[in-house]
Amino acid sequence: MNRHIASSIVSTALLSGFIWWILSDGVWASWIIGLPTILLIVGWNLNQGTPSQSLPRFFGLLEFLPYFLWESLRGGIDVARLALAPNMPIDPCFTVYDLRLPKGPAQRVFINTVSLLPGTLSADLLREKLIVHRLRGAPDDDQDLRECEQRVARLYGLTLTDADPSQSNPGASWS
Amino acid sequence: MSLEFLSVLLATAGVLFFFAGAMGLLRFPDVYSRLHALTKADNLGLGLIVAAGILQLPSPAQWLKLILIWLMVMLSGAVTCHLVARRARRIDSHLDKTFESDLQQKEPGP
Numbered sequence: 001m002n003r004h005i006a007s008s009i010v011s012t013a014l015l016s017g018f019i020w021w022i023l024s025d026g027v028w029a030s031w032i033i034g035l036p037t038i039l040l041i042v043g044w045n046l047n048q049g050t051p052s053q054s055l056p057r058f059f060g061l062l063e064f065l066p067y068f069l070w071e072s073l074r075g076g077i078d079v080a081r082l083a084l085a086p087n088m089p090i091d092p093c094f095t096v097y098d099l100r101l102p103k104g105p106a107q108r109v110f111i112n113t114v115s116l117l118p119g120t121l122s123a124d125l126l127r128e129k130l131i132v133h134r135l136r137g138a139p140d141d142d143q144d145l146r147e148c149e150q151r152v153a154r155l156y157g158l159t160l161t162d163a164d165p166s167q168s169n170p171g172a173s174w175s
Numbered sequence: 176m177s178l179e180f181l182s183v184l185l186a187t188a189g190v191l192f193f194f195a196g197a198m199g200l201l202r203f204p205d206v207y208s209r210l211h212a213l214t215k216a217d218n219l220g221l222g223l224i225v226a227a228g229i230l231q232l233p234s235p236a237q238w239l240k241l242i243l244i245w246l247m248v249m250l251s252g253a254v255t256c257h258l259v260a261r262r263a264r265r266i267d268s269h270l271d272k273t274f275e276s277d278l279q280q281k282e283p284g285p
Contacts, residue, residue: 019243021236022236022239022240022243023240023243025236025237025240026236072215072218072219072222073219075215075219076192076215076216076218076219076220077219078215079195079196079199079211079212079215079216080191080192080195080196080199080216080219081195082199083195083196083198083199083202083203083212083216084195084198088202088203090203090204090208092204092205092207092208111257112250112253112254112257113253115210115214115215115253115256115257116214116215116218116249116253118215119211121207121210121211121214121256121260122257122260123207123257123260123261123263123264124260124261124264124265125261131264133207133208133210133211133260135208135211
């Protein structure tokens with residue numbers, strides 16, 4: 001058993017234990033059910049093959065959280081204004097975004113965060129291209145998405161190779 | 176109590192965002208636009224109501240429980256939204272292809 005798998009087991013067990021502690025209000029007797037459940041989760045996780053390659057960095061999380069909360073606040077206000085405006089000034093369309101993040105947890109976090117940004121929604125994923133639905137028409141550049149992807153990369157301690165948008169094969173590397 | 180007042184204010188704002196989300200669901204033209212309203216407005220509405228609840232509760236364990244509920248709803252909301260949009264897109268493109276092949280079948284003639 002290598003260190004990678006060991007750390008994955010420990011972090012899964014700690015996280016599940018913490019969630020159980022919250023849910024059970026810290027009642028000791030509840031661990032009769034809690035502990036076996038946590039063991040099941042850890043075992044099931046191992047059974048799923050490769051453990052997740054990376055966890056978010058703690059300081060990355062402190063940096064990402066304010067951005068995430070602020071953007072979901074803006075996103076909510078934006079769509080609420082559109083929904084309540086009498087003339088409803090929306091211009092829905094699809095755009096294609098070349099993903100720079102590698103497959104894995106970081107990419108999944110990015111795809112799910114896109115749906116909470118103002119005016120964007122991740123609709124489909126086809127061969128490293130994210131199909132984005134936009135409520136306010138197509139912009140000249142995908143600055144909002146690029147910034148979000150950059151922040152998710154920092155959260156996971158990755159560096160994005162800032163490829164030319166016209167290039168067909170943009171990539172990212174582990175730092 | 177000003178804390179009480181702030182709590183009522185946050186909860187009211189939360190309800191307003193849920194209302195806006197419901198309006199978007201009714202008024203927006205297609206499934207994708209409706210998903211925008213559901214994920215973003217409802218997520219913010221729940222976040223505000225959770226914040227209002229935290230101000231009413233005394234113990235940090237209860238705060239964590241509310242925050243956990245919000246995180247879980249947000250995660251499931253974002254994932255479900257992506258899955259619904261993907262399904263809708265693939266059905267749409269499938270229908271487009273069927274429509275095109277129907278047209279092509281009708282087109283040839285002497």
